Amino acid sequence: MAEVIVVGGGVGGMAAALALARGGHRVRLYERLERLGGKLAEHERDGFVFSLGPSLLTLPQVFRDLGVRRDLVELDELCRYRFADGSVLRAYRDPKRMAAEVERLAPGQGAAWRAFHAWADGCLAASRRTFFSGPLGRPSERPRAGDLFAVAPGRTLAGLARRFFDDARLRQYVGRYATYAGSSPYQAPAALGCVPAIEHGDGGWYVPGGLPRIAEDLAGLLAAAGVEVHLGADVAEIVADGSSVSGVVLASGAREAADAVVVNADAAALYGRLLPDRRRLRGLARLGLSSSALLVLAGVEGRTDGLPHHSVVFSADYRREFADIFERRRPPDDPTVYIGCSAVDDPTQAPAGAENWVMLVNVPAGDPGRWPMSPESYRDLVLERLAGRGHDLSGRLRFTELFTPADLRDRYDAWGGAIYGTPYRGRLAPFRRPGNRGPRRGLYLVGGTAHPGGGLPLVAMGGRIVASLVDADFPAGKAVR
Numbered sequence: 001m002a003e004v005i006v007v008g009g010g011v012g013g014m015a016a017a018l019a020l021a022r023g024g025h026r027v028r029l030y031e032r033l034e035r036l037g038g039k040l041a042e043h044e045r046d047g048f049v050f051s052l053g054p055s056l057l058t059l060p061q062v063f064r065d066l067g068v069r070r071d072l073v074e075l076d077e078l079c080r081y082r083f084a085d086g087s088v089l090r091a092y093r094d095p096k097r098m099a100a101e102v103e104r105l106a107p108g109q110g111a112a113w114r115a116f117h118a119w120a121d122g123c124l125a126a127s128r129r130t131f132f133s134g135p136l137g138r139p140s141e142r143p144r145a146g147d148l149f150a151v152a153p154g155r156t157l158a159g160l161a162r163r164f165f166d167d168a169r170l171r172q173y174v175g176r177y178a179t180y181a182g183s184s185p186y187q188a189p190a191a192l193g194c195v196p197a198i199e200h201g202d203g204g205w206y207v208p209g210g211l212p213r214i215a216e217d218l219a220g221l222l223a224a225a226g227v228e229v230h231l232g233a234d235v236a237e238i239v240a241d242g243s244s245v246s247g248v249v250l251a252s253g254a255r256e257a258a259d260a261v262v263v264n265a266d267a268a269a270l271y272g273r274l275l276p277d278r279r280r281l282r283g284l285a286r287l288g289l290s291s292s293a294l295l296v297l298a299g300v301e302g303r304t305d306g307l308p309h310h311s312v313v314f315s316a317d318y319r320r321e322f323a324d325i326f327e328r329r330r331p332p333d334d335p336t337v338y339i340g341c342s343a344v345d346d347p348t349q350a351p352a353g354a355e356n357w358v359m360l361v362n363v364p365a366g367d368p369g370r371w372p373m374s375p376e377s378y379r380d381l382v383l384e385r386l387a388g389r390g391h392d393l394s395g396r397l398r399f400t401e402l403f404t405p406a407d408l409r410d411r412y413d414a415w416g417g418a419i420y421g422t423p424y425r426g427r428l429a430p431f432r433r434p435g436n437r438g439p440r441r442g443l444y445l446v447g448g449t450a451h452p453g454g455g456l457p458l459v460a461m462g463g464r465i466v467a468s469l470v471d472a473d474f475p476a477g478k479a480v481r
């Protein structure tokens with residue numbers, strides 16, 4: 001049994017704390033903000049509620065397994081994709097219905113989609129056996145890369161899409177899944193093609209009242225499990241005596257001793273500030289930064305006929321869009337825009353007769369002060385592009401607010417506002433991101449910038465992996481302190 005400190009109360013930190021406390025460890029969690037949940041956050045204004053982070057819940061069983069008992073709503077239409085030529089693809093969980101929809105969009109491609117889905121299912125099964133199940137810690141604990149490469153040989157996600165589909169729109173649809181990991185389809189490994197199998201296998205879900213209710217549920221479970229939670233508690237330093245960690249120092253100057261420290265803060269913050277390690281920080285810098293996001297939050301008058309909960313309005317030139325983000329490092333001239341409107345399914349999210357639009361554009365991480373235009377001018381470009389693609393909001397906007405990479409950086413101490421830390425670039429990328437064991441005994445990493453990566457279910461799975469490492473390192477009956 002160990003005295004464990006968890007630094008950060010994002011979903012990964014909470015999942016780790018919960019598993020550790022249930023395993024009999026004494027757990028204290030320190031969160032610098034005044035609330036738990038990290039990027040699982042929302043903003044309210046004038047009766048409108050806007051998600052500032054996740055809007056789609058996948059693999060709900062991961063949260064049920066943690067003890068979340070809330071009723072969830074499965075979305076009938078997963079997402080509606082609108083392409084630059086005006087055509088539309090409605091994505092459904094049911095593979096047969098989806099294949100029929102693909103066939104309607106691009107006659108002859110339904111069979112290609114079925115073949116792709118079968119491949120993605122196999123890739124997901126291999127990922128579960130390998131990538132999701134191990135900690136990326138000591139070499140002996142590492143998942144076997146070979147298993148994954150056997151199903152996802154050395155091509156990019158865009159290359160995989162070319163292998164299955166003749167139709168450029170379907171290639172763009174597959175490529176979009178790279179953005180679930182803040183990456184470019186032209187650089188991300190084909191293994192990311194397993195993500196659609198998650199949506200088509202377990203569906204896409206909504207949490208009535210908004211996804212942050214999950215964070216509230218987890219907070220309740222932490223209290224029930226006896227985790228001591230400290231809010232407004234910024235950890236300034238991790239203390240290491242020789243080869244082991246021995247606790248943390250808070251920004252207030254208070255010292256807290258522990259046998260183990262689980263870091264849910266950004267990996268770059270760990271090696272840059274909390275426990276400085278120039279070599280590891282340089283290693284992260286070499287991997288680069290995942291994308292960030294610009295969110296345009298809009299209180300919209302009236303209801304839009306047929307608007308689904310989730311839609312994506314694609315750019316005309318995907319390759320150029322990702323070159324803008326990852327090479328030219330500027331917001332794309334012609335962006336793909338995700339539109340989330342939870343009021344479609346949930347009247348608590350907007351005043352009667354109005355809609356809460358969250359428009360998300362992938363942009364480079366880094367200071368928006370370096371963009372060639374102001375975030376406000378870029379918002380106008382986004383609204384103009386949407387107007388040209390069937391979503392004209394002029395005359396309907398009650399207000400807009402922006403949430404920029406600088407907000408992500410400042411609020412969560414996320415490096416450059418990158419959502420997932422480092423991107424997936426190249427075949428070995430999944431195995432190059434920070435593992436769950438830190439470089440000192442008793443130091444562990446969990447969350448979107450560490451293995452197995454970002455997204456709500458994966459960071460929660462990371463919490464379990466870390467708890468199993470702590471269990472192994474500090475076995476029951478062996479009091480350390």
Ligand SMILES: Cc1cc2nc3c(=O)[nH]c(=O)nc-3n(C[C@H](O)[C@H](O)[C@H](O)COP(=O)(O)OP(=O)(O)OC[C@H]3O[C@@H](n4cnc5c(N)ncnc54)[C@H](O)[C@@H]3O)c2cc1C
Pocket residue numbers: 007008009010011012013030031032033036037038039040052053054055056057058233234235236264265266269293295360411412413419446447448449453454455456457459
């Ligand atoms: C715009 C956007 C859209 C997204 N959409 C989806 C989606 O639809 N579906 C999905 O599954 N995922 C989505 N994600 C990703 C998902 O939100 C994240 O991967 C996940 O929430 C990250 O969890 P985490 O455990 O890494 O912790 P984080 O949420 O990163 O939280 C880390 C916590 O640590 C705290 N902290 C940092 N430093 C310190 C310190 N020194 N001392 C104390 N506390 C500290 C921070 O304040 C923060 O609360 C989205 C993210 C964003 C930003």
